[in-house]
Amino acid sequence: MINFRLVRHLWLFLVVAEELHFGRAAKRLNMSQPPLTEQIQILEQSLKVKLFERSRRGTRLTHAGAAILPAVRKFADQLERLEFAVREAVAGQRSMLTIGAISTAMVEVLPSLIVKMKATHPDVTISMREIDSVEAVPLLHAGDIDIAFARLEGELGSGIQTIPLREDRLAVALPKKHPLAGRTRIPLALLAQEDFVMFYRHVSPSYFDSLVSACRNAGFSPRVVHEVSSVASQIAFVGCGQGVALIPSGMKKVAHETCVVRPLAKKLSVITTAVAWNQATGNPLVEAAIAAIKDS
Structure with missing residues (x-):
């Protein structure tokens, strides 16, 4: 039974943890501050831990509060999706497809797929959530999403199928005044002594590993001095003179004037987007979506 x-x-x-201010949290919740404080104290008594420290300097999470915050956020997200599904079911929209996608896929792949799905399945409800590539397979196994669009390749585990959708040639982003910036193409080996700005490996392990492997095949291991969570951040760091970055050449269009993007001398390609799904889910909408993707 749910303990409401x-x-x-x-x-x-969760609201107090996000605001770190009881007054602002109360205003956001459309309630007065004393009842909010009382309810938090009741929760602390129930859990037998102190969740917040309050002082003249403000409100901050205790170690216990910080420890449970990720789980509470996930729980709140699941409740929101459950509420959405119930509303749609009541409205007669009984078919739902949940898609997890990295931000680039939301721009490059999903719009056309959604148009096709709406045309062939007008009653379908499509729920979308932004994910990191590393989250794709666990979310598919857990049933939290039906389809994933992410940087994925290779063997992904039992029951997970994948199709590459987008591939791009590797290029190097350099500070505008870098000695190699005047070249039209750059041999990867010439970057052996450079500082690199790379993706966090945990964001997209296969993508990260493919870049490191390319460097090693060129005779060196990249000296990674900065790790970031997006290609846009890589380009920004390069523009600030913090190193060089290997990026898909298609991202040249977002490069700032403080950096240049040059193709590598040897053509090296990486998968920038793949679609993956769990065969064990049995959702017929997944088959319809994959068929739509194959026909595009």
């Missing part, structure tokens, strides 16, 4: 009182208390905790 606990659910409410966890929601109040």
Whole structure:
């Protein structure tokens, strides 16, 4: 049985944790501050831990509060999706397809797919969430998403099928005044002594590993001095003179004037987007979506 009182208390905790200010949290919740403080105290008593420290310097999470925050955020997200599914079911929209996608896929792949799905399945409800590539397979196994669009390649585990969708040639982003910036094509080996700005490996392991492998095949291991979470951030760091970055050549269009993007002398390609799904889910909408993708 769902403990709705606990659910409410966890929601109040999440809002206070996001605001780190009881007054602002109360205003956001459309309630006065004393009842909010009382409800948080009840939650702390129930959990037998202190969740917030309050002082003249403000409100901050205790170690216990910080430890449970990720789980509470995930729980709140699941509740929102459950509420959405219930609303759609009541409205007669009984078919739902949940898609997880990296930001580039939302721009390059999903718009046309959604148009096709709406045309062939007008009653379908499509729920989307932004993910990192590393989240794709666990979310598919857990059933939290039906289809993933991410940087994926190779063997992804039992039951997970994948189709490459987008591939791009590797290029190097350089500060505008870099000695190699005047070249039209750059041999990868010439970057052996450079500082690199790379993706966090945990964001997209296969993509990260493919870049490192390319460098090693060129005779060196990249000296990674900065790790970031997006290609746009790589380009920004390069523009600030913090190193060089290997990026898909198609991202040249977002490069700032403080950096240049040059293709590598040897053509090296990486998968920038693939679609993946779990064969065990049995959702017929997944088959319809994959068929639509194959026909495009």
